[in-house]
Amino acid sequence: xxxxxxxxxxxxxxxxxxxxxxxxxxxxxxxxxxxxxxxxxxxxxxxxxxxxxxxxxxxxxxxxxxxxxxxxxxxxxxxxxxxxxxxxxxxxxxxxxxxxxxxxxxxxxxxxxxx
Amino acid sequence: xxxxxxxxxxxxxxxxxxxxxxxxxxxxxxxxxxxxxxxxxxxxxxxxxxxxxxxxxxxxxxxxxxxxxxxxxxxxxxxxxxxxxxxxxxxxxxxxxxxxxxxxxxxxxxxxx
Numbered sequence: 627x628x629x630x631x632x633x634x635x636x637x638x639x640x641x642x643x644x645x646x647x648x649x650x651x652x653x654x655x656x657x658x659x660x661x662x663x664x665x666x667x668x669x670x671x672x673x674x675x676x677x678x679x680x681x682x683x684x685x686x687x688x689x690x691x692x693x694x695x696x697x698x699x700x701x702x703x704x705x706x707x708x709x710x711x712x713x714x715x716x717x718x719x720x721x722x723x724x725x726x727x728x729x730x731x732x733x734x735x736x737x738x739x740x741x
Numbered sequence: 742x743x744x745x746x747x748x749x750x751x752x753x754x755x756x757x758x759x760x761x762x763x764x765x766x767x768x769x770x771x772x773x774x775x776x777x778x779x780x781x782x783x784x785x786x787x788x789x790x791x792x793x794x795x796x797x798x799x800x801x802x803x804x805x806x807x808x809x810x811x812x813x814x815x816x817x818x819x820x821x822x823x824x825x826x827x828x829x830x831x832x833x834x835x836x837x838x839x840x841x842x843x844x845x846x847x848x849x850x851x852x853x854x
Binding site for chain 1: 772774781782783784785786789791796797829831833835837838840842843844845847848850
C-alpha cells in the first residue's frame with residue numbers, strides 16, 4: 627500500500643528565513659507524480675508545486691522548490707524568504723499507483739511564520 | 742468565477758438526521774472526488790467519479806452515498822448522521838488522474854450534535 631510520511635508535525639520559521647519540510651513515500655512505481663498542497667487557516671487546499679518522477683530536475687515555483695531524491699523516495703519542500711502568508715498546513719501527496727485517480731496524503735506539517 | 746464550489750460551507754445537525762452536500766465544478770473536468778478531513782487534519786479519499794462513473798469507493802459506511810447527475814456535479818448524501826461523521830468534507834476535481842492537479846472546493850464543515 628502507498629504510504630506518505632511527513633515526520634514534522636509542526637515547524638516554525640522567522641519571516642524572510644528559509645525552511646524545509648520533509649516528506650518520504652513508498653511506491654513500487656517508476657513513473658509517478660508528487661505534490662505539495664498548502665492549507666491556510668481559510669482551509670482552502672491550494673497546490674504549491676508538482677514534481678514528475680521521471681524528471682531529474684527539481685521543480686521550482688517562485689520561492690518554493692523541491693529536493694527530489696528518487697532513490698531515497700524523498701520529496702522535501704523548501705520555502706525561501708518565508709512570508710507571513712506562508713503560515714499554513716502543508717501536505718505532501720502522491721497517487722497510490724500508476725494511473726490512479728486518487729491522492730494519498732501525508733498527515734501534514736503545520737508551519738508557522740514568525741514576524 | 743469559483744472553480745469548485747460546495748454548499749453549504751457549514752452544516753450543523755442532530756444525530757440521526759439525513760443531510761446532503763452539493764458540489765459543482767466549472768473547469769470542464771471529467772473526474773470529481775470527495776475527501777474527508779478529520780479533526781487531526783488527516784485527508785482521506787472517500788469516492789471518485791470519472792465521467793459520471795464511480796471509480797473509487799473506499800471503505801466508507803453505507804450511510805454515505807455519492808451521486809453524480811452530470812460531469813460537473815457530485816453530491817454527497819449522508820443518512821442517519823453519527824457524531825463520528827463530524828469533519829470537513831472536501832470536493833475536488835481534475836482532468837483525468839495520475840499526476841493531474843486536483844482542484845479543491847472550500848470544504849464543508851459538518852458538525853453532528
